[in-house]
Amino acid sequence: MQRYFIKKDNILNNMALIKDDDYYHITKVMRMKLHDHIIICNNEDSWLAEIENITSDTVVVRLKEKLIEKKELPANVTIAHGIVCREKMEEVIDKITQLGATNYIPIQMQRCTAKIADDKYEKKLIRMNKIAKEAAEQSHRTKLLTVEAPLTFNELLKLYDKYDLCLYAYEITTNTSTIKTLISEKKYQNILVLIGPEGGISEEEARKLSENNFIAINLGPRILRTEVAPTYVMAAISCLLEE
């Protein structure tokens, strides 16, 4: 069934108001009518809902039944990703949302060839969060992935305190742990995984990560492109924790 994330403000008692893009999607793309059913999520709970009224700019639905859905990973997983071009960033956001990630943070790293101009970032962020919303709806999630503002590499290092497991994918050293071992040894609540940009993580960056308690992992013996590695990480975590 079609699913829509709406803001909490738009839910009052047992009614919800749907406007803008979702209004257009319901009325024009899906061509829904009165009494059709949809699922409404507010990024916390979800409900089965019935369309009660369609005005010129609002779909009014009645929340009929709170749903008990188990769609979210048992751990919050943040993908930190060396900044790549817009197309690749959008592809990664779409895929890791389907695979259950909770946050995506672009990181300015030594070998990044792409840049995010400050003045354009707000517009980009809106577009990327829209992609995440559509992917969350399509994959039947109950929570949205949040695309965060880009950080410098040094700002990333300071994030260590906010997570109980910080990893980085690094194929150069043989001294790496495996996701399987790390994820299986303890119940982690908040996991961060850093994936380098196209050029990979520099030796200096790897040294600093290691000094700041980030653990190097390998993603199998083959070299994965920067847009495939986040998908590998999310699928591996899902396979280990959810199946």
Next chain:
Amino acid sequence: MQRYFIKKDNILNNMALIKDDDYYHITKVMRMKLHDHIIICNNEDSWLAEIENITSDTVVVRLKEKLIEKKELPANVTIAHGIVCREKMEEVIDKITQLGATNYIPIQMQRCTAKIADDKYEKKLIRMNKIAKEAAEQSHRTKLLTVEAPLTFNELLKLYDKYDLCLYAYEITTNTSTIKTLISEKKYQNILVLIGPEGGISEEEARKLSENNFIAINLGPRILRTEVAPTYVMAAISCLLEE
């Protein structure tokens, strides 16, 4: 180091001849010179090689040292995939090659909206195998993925004898096994995993698959797009068998 797959016929004693696209790539894209080093694979073995001569249409290399590389999954994994549009098929082939799959077979299924016209298939096959070759080189594999000719659904069912584990991703029933359990319980040599097209696997198809000893698996509690599911399968198998 740059890696090239070449045909066995082009290797004689300790010399190899590189022509056509790879010749162009070495001389024009990489702008390599005499004495530069590359890795040569013949889909079985790989060697460190040195450029000894560059003519108007051939790069001649000397094989200096046979390499001992462990880049391949311990099991052969075939992805059978309901036929999707060309762009998605190419994306899947690129990604599952990086993740270690050995074969890709397009399957004609009830809910396929895309078709492969017989008269155009040979050309498509050449292009898709080229994508697989480039992905294998980039991901440092020692074996190529083979893109096979499309099969009907009934032909797929008969493949059961060729594999020791046949799976299909099916999110509808709760009566599914998990990749983790199946892969961990026994050492399988040849695994086939069927992923449905955009519309999914029909109930009738699921029934026939089950009757023919295919086992239903789920890929986590979220709904994955048809082009993401093969990546999930390959990453999960890699995480379970290789790490």
